[in-house]
Amino acid sequence: MKLLSTLALVAIMLICLTAKGQISKPVKWSFTAKRTSTNDATIYIKATIDDGWHIYALNNPDNGPVRTSFNFIPEKSYQLSGKVGEPKPLRKFEKFFDADINYFEKVVVFQQKIKLVDGKGIVKGTVEYTVCSEQQCLPPKTLDFSVIVE
Amino acid sequence: MKPFKEIFLLIGLASIFAIVVGFQNIKKQNTIKNLQKNDERKGFAVVELFTSEGCWSCPPADELIEKLQKGNNNKQLYIMAFHVDYWDHQGWKDRFSKPEFTLRQQQYASWLNLNTIYTPQIVVNGTTELIGSDESAVLSSISSELKKTSSDTFVLHAEVKSKNIQVTYSDVRSHKEYQIIIALVQKSALSKVKAGENAGKNLSHVQIVRELYQQELVSENNISIDLPNDFNKEDWELIGFVQNKSNGKITQATRFEFDNNVYAN
Numbered sequence: 001m002k003l004l005s006t007l008a009l010v011a012i013m014l015i016c017l018t019a020k021g022q023i024s025k026p027v028k029w030s031f032t033a034k035r036t037s038t039n040d041a042t043i044y045i046k047a048t049i050d051d052g053w054h055i056y057a058l059n060n061p062d063n064g065p066v067r068t069s070f071n072f073i074p075e076k077s078y079q080l081s082g083k084v085g086e087p088k089p090l091r092k093f094e095k096f097f098d099a100d101i102n103y104f105e106k107v108v109v110f111q112q113k114i115k116l117v118d119g120k121g122i123v124k125g126t127v128e129y130t131v132c133s134e135q136q137c138l139p140p141k142t143l144d145f146s147v148i149v150e
Numbered sequence: 151m152k153p154f155k156e157i158f159l160l161i162g163l164a165s166i167f168a169i170v171v172g173f174q175n176i177k178k179q180n181t182i183k184n185l186q187k188n189d190e191r192k193g194f195a196v197v198e199l200f201t202s203e204g205c206w207s208c209p210p211a212d213e214l215i216e217k218l219q220k221g222n223n224n225k226q227l228y229i230m231a232f233h234v235d236y237w238d239h240q241g242w243k244d245r246f247s248k249p250e251f252t253l254r255q256q257q258y259a260s261w262l263n264l265n266t267i268y269t270p271q272i273v274v275n276g277t278t279e280l281i282g283s284d285e286s287a288v289l290s291s292i293s294s295e296l297k298k299t300s301s302d303t304f305v306l307h308a309e310v311k312s313k314n315i316q317v318t319y320s321d322v323r324s325h326k327e328y329q330i331i332i333a334l335v336q337k338s339a340l341s342k343v344k345a346g347e348n349a350g351k352n353l354s355h356v357q358i359v360r361e362l363y364q365q366e367l368v369s370e371n372n373i374s375i376d377l378p379n380d381f382n383k384e385d386w387e388l389i390g391f392v393q394n395k396s397n398g399k400i401t402q403a404t405r406f407e408f409d410n411n412v413y414a415n
Contacts, residue, residue: 033331052209065206097206135281137207139236 026053026138027131033123033149036113040081041149043123045070045110057089057102058110064097066130066140070112077121079148081113088090116149122149174286181289184224185296193298194226195291196391196400199282200255200271202340203244203353204237211270211282212355218292219337219356222371226296228389228403229357232335234269245341246358249355254362261398273396276398306332306390306406314377319390319404320370327396333389334375360386367392 028048035041047055047068060067070084087109089102114123128142185195199215201208215229222229232251233244255267262279269281274291282288304322308315317332336358342351363373392402 094206132207135207135283136270137205138266138268139234 007036026050026133027055027129029127029143029145031147033147034140035149039116041078041116043112043114043131043147043149045084045112045127045145047104047108047110047129049104049108049131051108053133054103054105055088055108055131057104058084058086059089060102061097061099064094064099064101064107064134065137066128068110068127068129070110070125070127072123072125073126074110075121077118078116078123079113081115083112084112085113090122114149120148120150123149178285178289181293182217185218185227185289185292186224186392188223188225189296190289192226193296193300194228194275194403196228196275196403197230197270197288197292198254198276199229199231199357200234200251200267200269200273201231201282201302202234202237202269205269207283208270209353212235212336212353214283214285214288215272215347215363216354218355224296225405226403228391228405230335230359230389231355232359232362234267237269246339246355248361248362250362251359258398273398276393285293286303298368301402303404304390304392304402306404308388308406308408310377310383311383312377314389315375315381317373317375317390318370319373319387322367322369322392322402324369325367327402328367328392329364330366330367330371331362331364331393332373332375333359333363333390335387335389336360336378336380337385337387355357 026049028046030046032044032046033041034044049055056065056067058068072080089104091100091102093099096103124144125133125145126144128140130140131138152238184277187266197218198398199211199217201211212231215231218227219229232254234252234255235247235248236251236252238244238247252267255271258264258273258276258279259267261276262273265281271279272282272288273279274288275295278291280291291324300322305320307315307319308317315334319330320365322330339355339358341353360378361375363375365371365373386408388406388408389403390401390405394398
């Protein structure tokens with residue numbers, strides 16, 4: 001068994017040496033809304049990220065990578081309550097930036113609380129993000145979204 | 151004793167790993183030296199890197215083409231770095247970037263059936279695309295193209311005037327499915343990046359495409375290229391190649407040295 005596990009470890013190391021990246025669309029976004037009271041709701045913005053890829057957190061140094069950012073189009077039917085929230089990101093020191101960089105892998109859900117004027121509305125906006133692997137980055141992308149709150 | 155056995159095993163594995171990596175590096179260095187040897191009887195490799203000063207994953211790819219270019223005596227190895235403009239929006243504009251270089255990369259995405267463009271990307275002879283920093287794959291692809299049989303070449307000539315460069319090409323077989331592309335290339339440059347992902351860093355570049363002209367392929371023609379302010383004969387060259395308009399395959403390539411002594415080996 002020991003020999004088998006040793007061989008498996010060596011095989012994994014060799015695979016790591018020859019691994020190649022794949023061209024794909026590595027992030028999928030979904031947008032939902034949940035009412036929390038008569039005039040309050042939360043917009044949930046979920047990014048599902050393929051293995052081996054990551055997106056950057058909202059908070060990163062100015063000289064760091066392209067941060068994920070949100071822009072909500074002002075609308076009479078609602079007002080934003082505070083800023084976009086995010087879970088605790090992964091964090092690692094990137095020698096290239098000479099700084100700690102915050103990022104997310106696999107799944108992340110951002111949240112934005114809103115106050116509804118008449119108890120319903122449509123929240124529209126854009127999310128800008130960059131997705132990278134250890135070897136490559138796709139161009140920064142801006143995605144439109146629209147969420148109905150009823 | 152058991153913990154010692156495991157420690158020895160781990161040290162042994164780490165040593166094997168280090169030896170494998172060491173051998174791979176030596177092999178890569180030897181491969182680069184072999185690629186740089188001149189052999190005009192063999193095929194050619196047109197290597198196009200899509201890169202940007204605003205992209206953090208790009209410097210390893212820039213370093214790879216620098217290694218290939220430094221000490222290169224192989225006239226059949228044509229290296230070009232296209233600086234794309236989609237990383238320019240963070241308060242920093244890569245001074246070598248142009249929208250047409252991004253369009254060229256998008257054209258490759260279409261020719262090669264890719265879902266998306268990315269940086270750093272290398273395309274070899276218009277048919278094979280690779281992650282620009284994937285040294286083994288890039289070297290293997292170039293090596294494979296150089297081993298192919300030689301193809302016809304064509305004549306490229308240029309005269310530097312006060313405001314422009316008059317380029318003439320001839321001895322090309324006219325074909326409506328092909329286009330001719332002429333790149334004016336600056337062989338090296340150093341940039342201090344002031345903002346964006348690479349802020350504060352000194353980035354070294356080689357084989358930067360500064361101007362790109364393409365037109366329908368005829369047997370011979372003239373092209374006038376605006377003379378850049380920082381042009382000098384020693385540090386610039388022209389690379390010309392013939393490319394299929396429907397699939398991107400590059401079938402012929404040649405260069406014109408403004409300084410004739412560059413490849414006098």
